[in-house]
Amino acid sequence: MAGSSNVNLPPGFRFYPTDEELVVHFLRRKATLLPCHPDVIPDLDLYSFDPWELEGKALGEGNQWYYFSRRTQNRITNNGYWKVVGADEPINATKNGRKIGIKKCLVFYIGEAPGGSKTNWIMHEYRLPEGASSSSRSKTTGKAKIDYSKWVVCRVYEQSCGGNNDANTELSCLDEVFLSLDDLDEISLPN
């Protein structure tokens, strides 16, 4: 399951979903029992895996791993636990600004709560908002109320100390210095 090789794309294409895509094209379909296209994100049972065990189990792309899980408050793994940091962040649709999901940030601690030691492993856990969409759907379709809260989709990655992830594709700090030095220089002809 490692990588997105089962999707037949030329070199250079990678699974880098936006928050919105993750919610709309994957989590929402999962929750409504529709098949995901492409079906690349696997189900993992709750949170029993330590983040470094995800390789080969979750969908891995670069240094990020994606998987579905059943929603739970018990985020204890074999060797540690995930602890919530910060406040939940709404995911809004770019089209109409409507709230389509909620993103929670967690940090992995090794050991037993509350005495674990913090790691660089970060999780973004996305869930669908309760109430709003499910009630509107049950009204319009008349079907039994779907429990949207069952599933979450998780993105896990190890935060790198140097922030070198985009070293090739962004301006480096040195580039920025050069850019600012250009201002001091008289602009010469483009070469």
Added chain:
Amino acid sequence: MPENMSISVNGHSRVPPGFRFHPTEEELLHYYLRKKVAYEKIDLDVIREVDLNKLEPWDIQETCRIGSTPQSDWYFFSHKDKKYPTGTRTNRATAAGFWKATGRDKLIYSNSRRIGMRKTLVFYRGRAPHGQKTDWIMHEYRLDDNTTDLKESNAIGETSQDEGWVVCRIFKKKNHHKTLDSPIQSSIMAEMETPLESPRDQGSLEQILHQMGRSCNQDIESMNKNNHPRFLKPTAITAISGSGFQDAFMKLPNLESPNASTPSCQANCYKSQPHFQMPTADYDSSIANSATFDFDMGLNDWATLDRIVVSHLQSQSEASKQLACFNDPSVKFSSPSDHEDLQLQQLQSLSSSSNKSYPPTQDYNNEITDLWSFTRSSMMSTSDGPLCHISNAGI
């Protein structure tokens, strides 16, 4: 919105949701550009051919759209158009402006073998030399002339014709002012950013430099009247200026073709540019290769950069017009060793409370922390020492 036909079938994008074209530099050079040069067909035609002189950066977005997913960067092939029939300079002017090279070309390696070069360019509106800098950045990748494989594949003798192909990536420089001000973006959230977004330190440094430039312009005059003793005249432009390194650094924006810049200009630069150096080992091996260079300099150089930022922060909170000299041709930074002892003393007395005396706004705390994490990671071998005097140096 019409989809790019080449990558869609019957109006449906062939790129599934969640997938983006995010090639590595190696993929760009080794797979795409080499296929282009060899006239091989490229799957899905993801990278299109563009006449750089006819398209403004903001139009390239539309032309180079891949599927229907939102993009933050765009890729295209371009054939370099010579500015003059006999010269080697490339014409990168459009109707609205021009692309200007910045920094030095970066060597691209694959399995520790040179495969190509990357040039960074900035788009300016208007006509040189009065262009106005924009946030549009281009990375232009070209295959290494010495790539043996390339020569083999082109043994027929068409090499000379194909050397003009480059593969380019354009993007808008990230502007972090908004996110810094956003109430949602707490300092904790800042740590949580996904790797998709650029590291914080880049935006912070950009912001600092931006504001530095601004305050510099405002303060030049007062600086002239009130020459601050903090910035001493350098004793001399030291021995390394002869080695070519000094030259290389100071003329970096233009150095792409050293022959092109006039000798008189270079001579002036020695006098008019601030004495301001950076360690290059981690960043640009080409600079390091081009000159013999004592790496112990690194510590001092960062101290210099450090001091600039300190000065800037102080000028924000209080007076401190020193920074003006950054932009002032008549004034130079002291050579780093002049102040080293002073800094070390300050460091020792202040390292314990360094965090508390920052300006009170959270934004600045973020910036400082991020900048330090950047500097620290770049210094590796040096201690944290010179960084800690941020809060009080120069008072």
